[in-house]
Amino acid sequence: MTNLTSRALLVQKKLEEIACYVSAMAVATMMTITVLEVLARALFSKSLPGAYEYVSLMFVYLIYLGLGYSQRHDAHITVGILYDHMPRSVRKTIEGVYLLAAFLFFSMLTWTSAESAWTNYLMGDTVLGIIEVKTWWARAGIPIGLALFALRFLTQLVHLITKNELFEDSGVNDLSHQGAVEAGEKP
Numbered sequence: 001m002t003n004l005t006s007r008a009l010l011v012q013k014k015l016e017e018i019a020c021y022v023s024a025m026a027v028a029t030m031m032t033i034t035v036l037e038v039l040a041r042a043l044f045s046k047s048l049p050g051a052y053e054y055v056s057l058m059f060v061y062l063i064y065l066g067l068g069y070s071q072r073h074d075a076h077i078t079v080g081i082l083y084d085h086m087p088r089s090v091r092k093t094i095e096g097v098y099l100l101a102a103f104l105f106f107s108m109l110t111w112t113s114a115e116s117a118w119t120n121y122l123m124g125d126t127v128l129g130i131i132e133v134k135t136w137w138a139r140a141g142i143p144i145g146l147a148l149f150a151l152r153f154l155t156q157l158v159h160l161i162t163k164n165e166l167f168e169d170s171g172v173n174d175l176s177h178q179g180a181v182e183a184g185e186k187p
Contacts, residue, residue: 012155016072016148019065026061049130057127057138064145068152074167088166095166099157106150114143 037051070076083091121136159165 009155012068012148012151013072016069016152019145019148020069023061023065026058026065030055030058030062047130050133053127053129053131053133057133057135060138060141061145064142065148067145068148071149071152071156091166092160092164096157096160099153099160103150103153103157106146106153110143110146110150113139113146117143 033048033051033055037048040046040048083094086094117136117139120139125135127133127135156167160167
């Protein structure tokens with residue numbers, strides 16, 4: 001593997017981790033706003049202006065920004081009743097078709113969601129409520145998360161083709177493998 005390729009993979013991993021941390025921060029922010037809203041209602045019988053709108057818009061970060069990281073660690077729900085019993089060559093073909101289709105599908109979704117976010121930014125789209133809450137910042141999280149997701153599928157497809165390595169055999173999804181590699185040990 002070339003030095004440029006290994007650096008690109010490292011950057012991809014770091015971007016996925018940063019996106020995952022932003023997702024976690026969104027959860028913490030959502031919880032904080034919700035607790036403050038409950039306290040304001042209980043103690044002062046008043047609602048925080050825009051609390052509901054901000055919390056609902058932050059769900060985008062919760063949902064989309066962790067997709068690439070989750071795919072890298074094989075954390076999505078899978079059912080392998082038939083797949084696990086197929087010969088390796090059939091599994092390789094199925095995985096290749098799946099990864100290519102997923103890459104193309106999520107690449108198209110990335111493009112259309114980026115266009116939508118840009119259009120909403122230009123239009124100054126807002127959520128109706130007591131205060132004006134712009135939506136573009138939340139919509140911008142969708143193409144970012146989907147781009148990282150699509151890129152992860154492409155990376156896995158390239159590994160399948162170049163290394164003849166099925167995802168479940170690669171150790172890429174094993175967190176202990178990552179720790180062993182970072183410690184300089186052989187997995």
